[in-house]
Amino acid sequence: MNALPRPGVRFRLSAAIAVLFVLILLVSIIGMRVLTRTELWMNTLHQDTLTEVSDALDLSRRASDLATSAPFLYALFPPFQLEQEAQNVLDNLHQIEAHAAGDPVLDLPLARLRLAIDDLTQALVPQTARKAELAAIDHDMLRLNQRVRRLAADVTLPLEERELWAGLQQLTITAIGAGRADALIALGAFSNRYAVARDRLLPRLQPAQQASFAEIQQAIRRGPGLFVLKHQDLAARLDAENALFRIRRETSRITTYAEDKVAQAEARLSLARAETSDNLVFAKNSFLAFTLASLLVAVTSVLYVSRYLARNLHRIADAMRKLAAGDRGADLPAVRPADDEIGQLFAAFHVFRENARKLDRRTGQIRQQNALFSRVFRNIKDGVAITSADGRIAVENDNLRALLRLPPGVTDAGNGVHDLIAQSGFARQASAGERGGFEEYGDASGNVLEMRHSPLPDGGAVWLFSETTERKKVEERLEEIRRVETLGKVSGEVAHDFGNILSSISGNLHLLEGADPANAQHFRGRIRSAVDLGVSLTERLLAFARKQYLEPQVTDLGVLTDGMSDLLEMALPDTVSLTFVWDGTPVLARVDPGQLESALLNLCVNASQAISGAGDITLRVVAAEDGGAMLSVQDTGCGMTAEVQRRAVEPFYTNRDDGTGTGLGLSMVDGFVHQSGGQLGITSHSAGPDRGTTVTMRFPPVTESAPDPARIGASGVALVVDDDAGSLAAAADALENLGYRVRRAASFAEGMAQLEQEKLTLILSDLNLDSGASGWDILQHGADLHPDAGLVLVSTREAHRTPTALRDVAQLATLTKPVTEAMMRDLLVTW
Known part of the structure; x- marks a missing residue:
């Protein structure tokens, strides 16, 4: 009996592939069933849980928003704002009730919450009218207090009449205290004190005091009366605070309830995660078993697969030779033998071929980009120049010389960008540090160019010139608008100060009409002081507005500052030492010497006021790099914060602790410096080793001689x-x-x-x-x-x-x- 024929390679490979196919099919079926079941379960569970968690979180968020917005009602006083904000709070409450619909646990907290919001609104609505009445009474009391206090302090009146005026002053002070009381007990004390003072004073009043007493009583009885209005105001505050406490308490309960909902949902998710983990463990074990079986079949098949390596390597080598020779159409069979080294070589060949094709396309793109760069370089509206490492111009576009307004016959001179600029009518107006990386150039016709250069890796640079004349005009227009806004603020402050001055003059003129010769001189002195104050304020405003009349002349700043040393030392406290730094070289500037002395004295006095205890002030006169002059005042005082430094030259702004000062000191100095064509710079540090402030006055170079x-x-x-x-x-x-x-x-x-x-x-x-x-x-x-x-x-x-x-x-x-x-x-x- 003959033995059975041995299976051929094709049969064995087919059988191995069939076994692998069956194993992979089983793994896929088991995996798909387990994963599909798990996915459906998790999707259902996540949808239900996430909806519940989302509702709970939304409920918690809206409750937190309500608890946050409710106290805002307490700070609103205009009725329309209060009603609008109250309506927003109620709308938020309606949304919370909509989320909590069907949940009986929240019925009671929501009902209490609505009642608390209603109580808060009812307590705050009448507050606007009450506060207006109280403000009016307080205003009248302050006015009457100033009147009776002035009369009580008038030494020309008899002592008994002055005592009666002092009694009326006590009534106004008690009424002011009652209107500003912040507790019911304090209000009762002020009420009793007022009644006792009034009853004790009333029988003694003379006809001269009757009118003022009647005005005090009339102001006290405005509306329901001062003490009733204040009592209602304090009671409403207590009611509002009670309502806010109830709102916070109920919203806290709602938030706690929402957190419990989220915790319950997390527990359900944890349970589902455990069940899913068990299913995945079963799937992993099944995958492992079938994978081991697949590995056994694969190892057996490798012995036969290796026989095709030589033929496939020959194919790959032949295709690679053609590709290296420039044949971009060389190819391998479309079907790869397998996903192994041979298959990877097949894939690598295709990658090499695609890279060669991409390289050809990239070369074409580079040629296109070079052509595009050339068109941009020639047609860009800005002027462009590229310099080599030694600073010479390697290439430039046609617009460069057109922007610099250079005639066609101008040569390159030193073959540098700055040499080219020197031959034009443009001069630098601002450095790159002053203009954020740009240098600004201008000519006599008002044309403005911005220049920026960017270094190249080889040591060269790209220079870009842009026409900014129109933009400069727009910026100047915006600056005019900002000056108009500042002028509005200055006008209000000036009107207030001049109103006080005119009131003083008017009052003293009225007193002067019936005064005897002895007192007339006193009243004239008051009028003269008010007029001097007005003149001083006018001079400061002219300096701030940069319209004061100046008589500039070429002045050596070092000589002027040295000559003021004695005056400055007398003006400074004994605890402050003055140091003058100047090398003796003439530092010239075209300024008004008198105004400069006033500005320097002003800066030194300000510096001494910033020093508490012992300190130093240093005056430094140096020549600037551009040929101009710089005079700086440096102190070791408290320094300025960023906000104070930003507003330092703002008119009528003062940072003194006692509130004194006109706020025009630095504004006047700034106005004088700018009117003289210079700039005022301030650097300050409020902490650290550099603590203190440095104010620097910079003046332009003296380039013109006096007119002939x-x-x-x-x-x-x-x-x-x-x-x-x-x-x-x-x-x-x-x-x-x-x-x-x-x-x-x-x-x-x-x-x-x-x-x-x-x-x-x-x-x-x-x-x-x-x-x-x-x-x-x-x-x-x-x-x-x-x-x-x-x-x-x-x-x-x-x-x-x-x-x-x-x-x-x-x-x-x-x-x-x-x-x-x-x-x-x-x-x-x-x-």
């Missing part, structure tokens, strides 16, 4: 139009001293008539003329009749918007009053 009278060339006929006789005379005298023959016009009609009488060299007109006429009309008509004449507009304010018809006039200027000979001389030199 021979260069002025003032001649011909000048017309001055002003409806104010004093201003007209001052401007006319100034022009006559400069050599003009002056024609004067005191009205708009007279000025228009004189424009047509003879040829004029200069026309100067006030902005606001009689009958609402404008000086611009005078200048425009004068420009039509006398095209070569210089035009000057004067006003008490700064420069105004120039009419379109006059914008092309070369010799056109605006000045602020008063017009002086020095102002006109400087203007004529520039023309």
Whole structure:
């Protein structure tokens, strides 16, 4: 009997593959059933649990929101805000009730919560009217208190009458205390004290005090009366606080209930997780058993699979040779032999082929990018230059020289960017540190460029020039808007201060009418003090507004500061030492010496007030890098916080603990420095080894010499139009001293008539003329009749918007009053 034939390789491989297929199929079926069942169970459980947890968390969140928003009602006093916020709280409560619908556990807490909210609203609604009444009574009491206190302190009155006025003062003080009491016990004490004082004083009142007593009583009895209103106010506060306590308590209960719901849901999730874990353990064991069986079959099959390696390696080597030779169409059979090393080589070949194709495409993209970069470099509106490591310009686009306004024939000079800028009409206005990484350049026509350079890895750099003239104009307009906002605040403060000054003058004038000669001198002294205070305030405001009249001259800051040392040492306390640092080299600036001395004294006094106990103040005079001058005042005082430093130069802002000071000190210094063309810098630290403040005044370089009278060339006929006789005379005298023959016009009609009488060299007109006429009309008509004449507009304010018809006039200027000979001389030199 012949033996059975041995199965061939194909049969054995097919059998092994079949066994593996069956095992994999069994594993897949078991895994799918277990995972599907687990997934369905977990989805159902998660959906139910997450819904419950979401509702509970939402209920807790809304309860917390209600507990947070309810106390906000306590701080609202306008009725419309209170009603609106109360409605928001009730809406929140309605949403909580909607979430808690069908849950009897929350019925009682929600009912109590609604009752507490109603009690809180009812307690707070009448508070606005009561507080308004109490504020009115308090205002009247303060006014009456000031009156009777002044009379009680008047030493010219008899002692008995002064005692009666002091009694009325005691009544007003008791009423003020009652209106500001914060407890019912204190209110009762003030009420009893008022009644006792009133009853004791009433029989002794004289006719002079009856009217004031009647006003006090009338103010006390406003509405229900001071003591009744205050009692109702304090009682309402207690009711509101009780309601807030109940709201917090009930919302806490609701939150606790929601947390219990979440805990229960977490417990159910834990139970489901344990059941799911058991199912997964069973699935893992099944997977492990079938995996071991599959491994046995796979090891047996490897012995036969290895026989096909040589043929497949030959295929792969042949395809790789073709690919290396540049044949991107070389390929292998689409079906890979297996997911082993041969299969990986097949995959690697396809990856290499795709990478070669991508490299070809990438090379084409780089060529396109180079072409795109070239178009951008040539067509960008900004000026671009690329410099090498030695600083020479390697390449530049066409817009660079156009932005710099360079003519076509200009050479590269030193072949550097700064050399190119030096040949243009632009000069640097701000460094990169001042402009956040940009350098700003401007020319005489008002054009502004921003320059920024970025270093390259090879040591070169890319330079970018951008036209920012229009943006600069927008920024200046925004700055004007901010100055207008500041002016509104300044106007209110000035009105308040001048109101006090005028009240003082008016009161003393009234007293002066019936005063005897002995007291008249005293009242005149008060009036004189009020006038001096007004003059001082006006000078400070002019300095802040940068409109004070300055007489700048070239001044050595070191010599000026050294000459003030004795004065400064006398002005400082004995505990503060003064140090002056200056190397003796002349440090020149064009400033008004008197105003600079005032600013320096102001800064030193401020610095000494910031030092408690012993300390040092250092004055330092140095020359700036750009040729300008710097004068700094450094102290070892308490320093400034960031907020105080931000508002340091704000008008009427003072940070003194006693509340004294006008708040115009640093504002005046800042205004003077900016009016002189400089900048004021403040650095301060409130802690650490650098504790203290440094205030630095920076002034621009002195580049121009004093005007030469021979260069002025003032001649011909000048017309001055002003409806104010004093201003007209001052401007006319100034022009006559400069050599003009002056024609004067005191009205708009007279000025228009004189424009047509003879040829004029200069026309100067006030902005606001009689009958609402404008000086611009005078200048425009004068420009039509006398095209070569210089035009000057004067006003008490700064420069105004120039009419379109006059914008092309070369010799056109605006000045602020008063017009002086020095102002006109400087203007004529520039023309």
